[in-house]
Amino acid sequence: xxxxxxxxxxxxxxxxxxxxxxxxxxxxxxxxxxxxxxxxxxxxxxxxxxxxxxxxxxxxxxxxxxxxxxxxxxxxxxxxxxxxxxxxxxxxxxxxxxxxxxxxxxxxxxxxxxxxxxxxxxxxxxxxxxxxxxxxxxxxxxxxxxxxxxxxxxxxxxxxxxxxxxxxxxxxxxxxxxxxxxxxxxxxxxxxxxxxxxxxxxxxxxxxxxxxxxxxxxxxxxxxxxxxxxxxxxxxxxxxxxxxxxxxxxxxxxxxxxxxxxxxxxxxxxxxxxxxxxxxxxxxxxxxxxxxxxxxxxxxxxxxxxxxxxxxxxxxxxxxxxxxxxxxxxxxxxxxxxxxxxxxxxxxxxxxxxxxxxxxxxxxxxxxxxxxxxxxxxxxxxxxxxxx
Amino acid sequence: xxxxxxxxxxxxxxxxxxxxxxxxxxxxxxxxxxxxxxxxxxxxxxxxxxxxxxxxxxxxxxxxxxxxxxxxxxxxxxxxxxxxxxxxxxxxxxxxxxxxxxxxxxxxxxxxxxxxxxxxxxxxxxxxxxxxxxxxxxxxxxxxxxxxxxxxxxxxxxxxxxxxxxxxxxxxxxxxxxxxxxxxxxxxxxxxxxxxxxxxxxxxxxxxxxxxxxxxxxxxxxxxxxxxx
Ligand SMILES: Nc1ncnc2c1ncn2[C@@H]1O[C@H](COP(=O)(O)OP(=O)(O)OP(=O)(O)O)[C@@H](O)[C@H]1O
Ligand SMILES: [Mg+2]
Numbered sequence: 001x002x003x004x005x006x007x008x009x010x011x012x013x014x015x016x017x018x019x020x021x022x023x024x025x026x027x028x029x030x031x032x033x034x035x036x037x038x039x040x041x042x043x044x045x046x047x048x049x050x051x052x053x054x055x056x057x058x059x060x061x062x063x064x065x066x067x068x069x070x071x072x073x074x075x076x077x078x079x080x081x082x083x084x085x086x087x088x089x090x091x092x093x094x095x096x097x098x099x100x101x102x103x104x105x106x107x108x109x110x111x112x113x114x115x116x117x118x119x120x121x122x123x124x125x126x127x128x129x130x131x132x133x134x135x136x137x138x139x140x141x142x143x144x145x146x147x148x149x150x151x152x153x154x155x156x157x158x159x160x161x162x163x164x165x166x167x168x169x170x171x172x173x174x175x176x177x178x179x180x181x182x183x184x185x186x187x188x189x190x191x192x193x194x195x196x197x198x199x200x201x202x203x204x205x206x207x208x209x210x211x212x213x214x215x216x217x218x219x220x221x222x223x224x225x226x227x228x229x230x231x232x233x234x235x236x237x238x239x240x241x242x243x244x245x246x247x248x249x250x251x252x253x254x255x256x257x258x259x260x261x262x263x264x265x266x267x268x269x270x271x272x273x274x275x276x277x278x279x280x281x282x283x284x285x286x287x288x289x290x291x292x293x294x295x296x297x298x299x300x301x302x303x304x305x306x307x308x309x310x311x312x313x314x315x316x317x318x319x320x321x322x323x324x325x326x327x328x329x330x331x332x333x334x335x336x337x338x339x340x341x342x343x344x345x346x347x348x349x350x351x352x353x354x355x356x357x358x359x360x361x362x363x364x365x366x367x368x369x370x371x372x373x374x375x376x377x378x379x380x381x382x383x384x385x386x387x388x
Numbered sequence: 389x390x391x392x393x394x395x396x397x398x399x400x401x402x403x404x405x406x407x408x409x410x411x412x413x414x415x416x417x418x419x420x421x422x423x424x425x426x427x428x429x430x431x432x433x434x435x436x437x438x439x440x441x442x443x444x445x446x447x448x449x450x451x452x453x454x455x456x457x458x459x460x461x462x463x464x465x466x467x468x469x470x471x472x473x474x475x476x477x478x479x480x481x482x483x484x485x486x487x488x489x490x491x492x493x494x495x496x497x498x499x500x501x502x503x504x505x506x507x508x509x510x511x512x513x514x515x516x517x518x519x520x521x522x523x524x525x526x527x528x529x530x531x532x533x534x535x536x537x538x539x540x541x542x543x544x545x546x547x548x549x550x551x552x553x554x555x556x557x558x559x560x561x562x563x564x565x566x567x568x569x570x571x572x573x574x575x576x577x578x579x580x581x582x583x584x585x586x587x588x589x590x591x592x593x594x595x596x597x598x599x600x601x602x603x604x605x606x607x608x609x610x611x612x613x614x615x616x617x
C-alpha cells in the first residue's frame with residue numbers, strides 16, 4: 001500500500017518543486033499508473049469521543065467505501081462499509097484501547113490494557129468536533145464492523161464514508177485564516193511563511209491510499225508518484241532502510257562468525273595435534289605393519305572432518321533452539337497485541353543453510369586436520385617405538 | 389641366491405657432538421626358510437641391525453638387498469609396499485593397539501592391504517586359533533596376559549603370510565615357561581610355512597631355537613654357531 005499525502009508548498013518555491021495537489025484529477029491520474037489496483041482519496045479528522053461512560057479520542061479516516069475490499073481491508077466481526085452507509089463506521093481492532101472510564105482510578109495514569117474489540121461492535125460512538133470559532137458539533141457514529149487484527153497499520157483508526165468525513169472536516173476547518181491550524185491566540189506566528197495549507201474551498205484530500213497489484217509494484221509506484229510530483233511513501237520504501245540495517249547487522253554477525261570459525265579451526269588443529277602426541281605409538285605401529293602415507297592421512301583427515309561434522313550438528317541444533325527462543329519471546333514481545341497462533345519469525349533458518357553449514361563445518365574440520373595429518377605422516381616409527 | 393643380504397653395513401648416529409657407531413661393517417646373508425638368531429649384549433647393535441635389515445632405518449653406508457632389490461635405495465612408499473606384503477614384525481613390548489580387540493589387531497596388516505572385511509576377520513580368526521587363542525578373539529590387549537599378548541603380536545606378524553619375520557627381544561618380558569611355549573609354536577609355524585625369521589635376543593637359551601646363532605659385539609659380527617633345539 002502506498003500513501004500519497006496532500007501537498008505542502010511554500011510561496012517562495014519554484015513551480016517545479018511544488019508538490020502536486022491531491023485533487024480529483026490527481027486521483028484519476030494515479031489510478032492510470034501501471035500496476036495500480038485501486039485508489040481511494042481520504043479525509044482525516046480527529047476528535048474527542050464518547051462510548052457509553054467511557055471517553056477517548058478517535059481518528060476518523062474517510063475513504064471511498066467501494067474500494068475497501070480492493071484495499072485489502074478485512075473485518076473480523078460485523079461487516080465492511082458499503083456505498084449506502086452514511087454515519088456507519090468500521091473500527092480498527094485496537095480502537096477500543098483509546099477509551100477509558102474517567103470515573104475509575106481517576107488519579108492513576110491509565111495502564112495500558114487490551115480491551116475487547118467486540119465492546120465497540122454495534123455501538124454508537126459520539127464524536128465532538130470544535131472549530132476555530134469555538135463552535136461545537138456532535139456526530140453520532142454507528143460501528144458496524146471491526147477490522148481484522150492482522151492489519152496493524154490501521155488498528156487505531158476508524159473508517160467512515162468519505163462524504164460524511166468531508167463534512168466533518170469542512171466544519172472543523174471553519175474560521176481558519178490562511179489555512180493555518182494554530183490554536184486560537186497563536187495565529188500570527190511566523191507571518192513571513194504563511195503555509196498554503198488546505199483551507200475551506202481548497203479542494204484537496206488529506207491523503208490518498210494506493211494499492212499496488214502486487215508487492216513488487218509498490219516500490220515502482222511510489223517512485224513514479226514522486227517523479228510526478230506527489231508526496232508518496234510506502235512500506236516498500238521503509239523496507240529499503242530496514243534492509244540496509246539488516247545488511248549491516250549481517251556484516252557484523254558475519255565478522256563475529258568468521259572469528260569464531262578461526263578459533264574453532266585452531267581448536268580442532270590443536271585437538272588433532274594433541275591426539276597425535278597421545279597416539280604416536282599407534283601411528284608407529286600402523287606404519288610398521290604397512291600403513292602408507294595416504295592411509296595415515298586419510299585416517300586423520302577423516303577424524304578431523306568428523307569433529308567438524310559433530311561440531312556442525314551441535315551448532316545447528318543450538319541454532320534451532322536459540323532461533324525458537326528468539327521467535328517465541330523476543331518476537332512475541334515485539335509484536336504483542338497481535339494475537340495469532342502462528343509465531344512471528346524474526347529468526348528463520350532455511351533448509352539449504354543447514355546443508356551448507358554441515359558441508360562447511362566438515363570442510364573446516366578437513367582443513368584443520370591437514371597440518372596435524374602431515375605431522376603424523378612425518379613421524380618416524382623407529383623413534384616412536386624406541387620411546388615405548 | 390639369498391633372500392636378504394647385508395653388505396658391509398655401517399650405521400652411525402650423531403648424538404650432540406659425538407658419533408656413535410652402532411653397526412660397524414656388518415655382512416650377513418639369510419636364505420629363504422632360515423631361522424637366524426642374533427645374540428649379543430645390550431648396546432651391541434642388535435636392534436639397529438634388525439631395523440636396518442627391515443628397511444625401517446637407512447644404513448650410513450653399505451647395502452641391504454632383499455630379493456634382489458636394494459632396499460636402502462627405495463622411496464618410502466615403495467618400502468611400505470614391501471613391509472605390507474612381505475615382512476612381519478614382532479617386538480618386545482607387543483605393540484598392540486589398546487583400543488582394538490585381538491582379532492582387529494591381527495587383521496590390521498590386511499586392512500592396509502585392502503583385504504575385504506569378512507576375509508580379514510576369517511584369516512585373523514584362523515591365525516589366532518593357530519596360536520592357541522581361539523577364545524580370546526574379542527579381548528582387548530589389557531584383558532590378556534603378556535604371553536597372550538605376544539601370541540596376538542605373532543599372529544599379526546604372520547597373518548599376511550610374509551616371506552620374512554623380524555623379531556626383536558620377543559620373549560624379553562616373559563617367564564621361561566611361557567618363553568618356551570611361544571618359541572616352540574613360532575618355530576613350528578615358520579618351519580611349516582617355509583618363512584624366514586630374523587630374531588634378536590640377548591638370551592642364549594632363546595637363541596638356541598634358531599638354526600644359526602650369530603654373535604655380535606660392538607656393532608660387529610664376531611662368530612657364528614648352529615642352534616641346538
Ligand atoms: N636413535 C639413536 N640415536 C643415537 N644412538 C643410538 C640410537 N639408536 C641406537 N643408538 C646407539 O647404538 C648402539 C646400539 O643400540 P641398539 O639399540 O642397536 O642396541 P641393542 O643391541 O639392541 O641393545 P639392547 O639389547 O639393550 O636392546 C647403542 O650404543 C645406542 O646407544
Ligand atoms: Mg635392542
